[in-house]
Amino acid sequence: MEHLINDKVKSIEISGIRKFSNLVSHIDDVISLTIGQPDFPTPEHVKRAGVTAIEENFTSYTHNAGTLELRKAAADFVKKKYGLHYNPTSEVIVTTGASEAIDVTLRTILEEGTEVILPGPIYPGYEPIIRMCGALPVHIDTRNNQFRFTLEMIKPFLTEKTRCIILPYPSNPTGVSLNKSELKEIAEHIKGRDILILADEIYSELTFNQEHTSIASFLKEQTIVINGLSKSHSMTGWRIGFLFAPESITKHILKVHQYNVSCANSIAQKAAVEALTAGIDDALLMKAEYKFRRDYVYQRLYSMGLDAVKPDGAFYFFVKIPNFIGLNSFEFSLKLVHDAKVAVVPGSAFSEYGEGYFRLSYACSQVILKAGLDRLEQFLNKFK
Structure with missing residues (x-):
């Protein structure tokens, strides 16, 4: 009965973010740097x-x-x-x-x-x-x-x-x-x-x-x-x-x-x-923590030789995949999750102009961030 489905709906796909998350969700011991939501509880x-x-x-x-x-x-x-x-x-x-x-x-x-x-x-x-x-x-x-x-x-x-x-x-x-x-x-x-x-x-x-x-x-x-x-x-x-x-x-x-x-x-x-009303400034504490994490992640990425624009806000880095890796963004992200147990989002999920990059979220604790970045660094060193 698929011929009865609207052609415009048939031509679109599930979000690349969700598609990749679903693909790797069964892998154990993965540090996820994919999440697009705050890691703080609702006040x-x-x-x-x-x-x-x-x-x-x-x-x-x-x-x-x-x-x-x-x-x-x-x-x-x-x-x-x-x-x-x-x-x-x-x-x-x-x-x-x-x-x-x-x-x-x-x-x-x-x-x-x-x-x-x-x-x-x-x-x-x-x-x-x-x-x-x-x-x-x-x-x-x-x-x-x-x-x-x-x-x-x-x-x-x-x-x-x-x-x-x-x-x-x-x-x-x-x-x-x-x-x-x-x-x-x-x-x-x-x-x-x-x-x-x-x-x-x-x-x-x-x-x-x-x-x-x-x-x-x-x-x-x-x-x-x-x-x-x-x-x-x-x-x-x-x-x-x-x-x-x-x-x-x-x-x-x-x-x-x-x-x-x-x-x-x-x-x-x-x-x-x-x-x-009562929580008009609830974001301030979160923002201060995100800024601290941003600066930490930026320093770590820079020390790895990775190219990333320092963010003005939100809680993401969009990181360029080094040319010596020789993989597209989906292949890179899949190999990273299988070999190093770190999940990021392939840049191709963010239009054709995201190809060659990956998105890393720092909406997670400092402990998780450090562990994930340590694994990423070890992974990259194998290609050098």
Whole structure:
């Protein structure tokens, strides 16, 4: 009965991250440096708020856009943190994680034959949705620009078909972010054109070298901001994301969201209010630890002779595989996990422009990091 399946769905594949993880999940004694989620527990006060919500029977549907209490908390959060101004009654939607926010946004704004400009390498969660909408992903190779996705790189790819530019920063898989002047340049060039910006800012609270700036502070009327609590408050399983945009856009996205999930989890919404209010600075301790780990990993990679751009944020390194290895990224990662019992993610999982690299996550303890990097070093020494 496969002939009855939508051809656009048949043409996409399971994420390369998941595909590789599933392939090596049966191997014993593996140190995993693949994980894309914080290794910290959800803060206790946030968990208690979730428990209280259950005990008080807050277990029914909420408003499709989320409880007004949470939308107000989310609007206050981005105002205090990033100077953004959104009306909680009409410009904020609570979603089932940032992933659903990305999905409903792209399904709302894209049409058959339109184009989406996005950097490469990039998180694999955008392209399948773009293709299922009948649109065309246009990847821009950022490898020779220290993975920075700047206006000068974008300009040559703008066409009459360009509907959206995706700006994910800090980036997964590179950890590279954009500064205020770079964002302002993009905003000024796009302003007034029939182009929307999808700013995926899920790692906005985990920046090391500079305070996060949202491009919406320069171009609110054409920007859809995606954020959430998975990374900032270690709430990946709670599945709470946020979408901020002008009412002229959200009123249409809300229709797609409504028919997709009705509303986000009511219990998780109560916990999210606690996270955004009493826990407004919960990310600071995690950020300090990630910065310490980043510096340690960078020093270790440098001492091994490996080429990697020092991340501005998030918790990943995107590392170039030395030429003397003679393996592509999938082969390298598979051999590393079999021979050294260390799991990383092949760069090819992050578009064709990730080939020749691997992603290493430092969202794990110092003990695990040291052991994993020791094994990686021993593995590399066998090739020298």
